[in-house]
Amino acid sequence: KKLLLVDVDCGVDDAQAIMMALASPNVEILGITCCFGNASIENVCRNVLRILSVCDRTEIPVFRGASDSLLGESSHSFLHFGRDGLGDVPDPDSPGLENLQGENAVQALLRIVSEHVGQISLVATGPLTNLALAVKLDPTFPQKLKHLYIMGGNMDGTGNRTVCAEFNFSLDPEAAYIVLNQFSCPTYIATLQFTYNNSLSMDFFEALVNQNTLKAQFMKKITSQWSHNKSAFVSYDSYAMAAAIDESVITENLRCGVTVELSGQLTRGMLVLDMNDDKKKKNKVFLMKSCDLEKFKKMLMLALQ
Numbered sequence: 001k002k003l004l005l006v007d008v009d010c011g012v013d014d015a016q017a018i019m020m021a022l023a024s025p026n027v028e029i030l031g032i033t034c035c036f037g038n039a040s041i042e043n044v045c046r047n048v049l050r051i052l053s054v055c056d057r058t059e060i061p062v063f064r065g066a067s068d069s070l071l072g073e074s075s076h077s078f079l080h081f082g083r084d085g086l087g088d089v090p091d092p093d094s095p096g097l098e099n100l101q102g103e104n105a106v107q108a109l110l111r112i113v114s115e116h117v118g119q120i121s122l123v124a125t126g127p128l129t130n131l132a133l134a135v136k137l138d139p140t141f142p143q144k145l146k147h148l149y150i151m152g153g154n155m156d157g158t159g160n161r162t163v164c165a166e167f168n169f170s171l172d173p174e175a176a177y178i179v180l181n182q183f184s185c186p187t188y189i190a191t192l193q194f195t196y197n198n199s200l201s202m203d204f205f206e207a208l209v210n211q212n213t214l215k216a217q218f219m220k221k222i223t224s225q226w227s228h229n230k231s232a233f234v235s236y237d238s239y240a241m242a243a244a245i246d247e248s249v250i251t252e253n254l255r256c257g258v259t260v261e262l263s264g265q266l267t268r269g270m271l272v273l274d275m276n277d278d279k280k281k282k283n284k285v286f287l288m289k290s291c292d293l294e295k296f297k298k299m300l301m302l303a304l305q
């Protein structure tokens with residue numbers, strides 16, 4: 001079985017990614033760590049507990065992490081999925097925060113990775129604050145990971161939160177910089193443009209959420225606000241998760257040097273690519289380039305069955 005740790009800022013697409021992993025027989029989620037982002041850290045934690053409850057997988061431990069960015073600049077942004085991060089649909093029986101583990105997310109990441117050295121793939125689908133804190137507390141953390149999969153950053157300088165920066169990287173540019181410059185494990189990045197270039201149709205989205213299952217009905221409920229006047233279905237985080245579950249989903253990667261702009265007036269948070277050869281050889285960063293869409297769609301459908 002593949003062992004996963006998942007670090008999320010649970011919005012709707014984070015939820016789809018988590019449900020994809022829960023539905024994969026060859027994958028075991030050892031824990032889910034929460035970070036601010038699509039909503040406040042409290043709502044992100046509540047959303048993860050809600051997803052696990054809907055999927056009847058409340059045995060999976062959930063850990064509370066960073067409530068704002070390393071510089072304290074941002075604590076959330078309601079860009080995509082409403083104020084609570086899951087479409088603002090009241091859910092009276094959603095589990096309370098007392099179901100969280102007492103241990104914080106960073107301690108949990110360090111402990112669990114040290115208990116399974118070289119065996120864990122870490123999937124990060126939100127701002128990278130928890131991962132940056134982890135490597136500051138234990139510089140050997142990255143070399144204990146088998147793989148790192150990230151949804152974040154951009155390949156052509158266009159952003160979705162600021163003019164030049166992708167949402168996750170823009171919410172904590174310093175954290176993204178630290179992770180991309182100080183992690184030494186093979187790292188695969190699903191950038192914003194990769195997700196756009198591999199977006200799915202709204203017809204597929206309708207088929208997905210109209211499956212006759214409790215999970216599909218739940219997904220239909222929390223996406224009802226989001227799906228208005230959408231021209232395509234982009235499950236951003238699910239691409240990073242799909243790659244972690246089955247690397248054959250990603251059919252082409254681009255190896256290159258990467259870093260993050262921190263002080264640009266317009267470009268703060270932008271992913272900067274360095275095609276210089278010795279930079280490429282030095283790091284182990286791969287930008288996803290193409291995807292087997294049929295495999296990807298099948299994994300999304302399975303996630304809601």
Ligand code: BDR
Nearest residue numbers: 011013080125167168236
């Ligand atoms: C990222 O922004 C968030 O809203 C999504 O969950 C995804 O992680 C895409 O830019």
Ligand code: CA
Nearest residue numbers: 009014125126
């Ligand atoms: Ca996310």
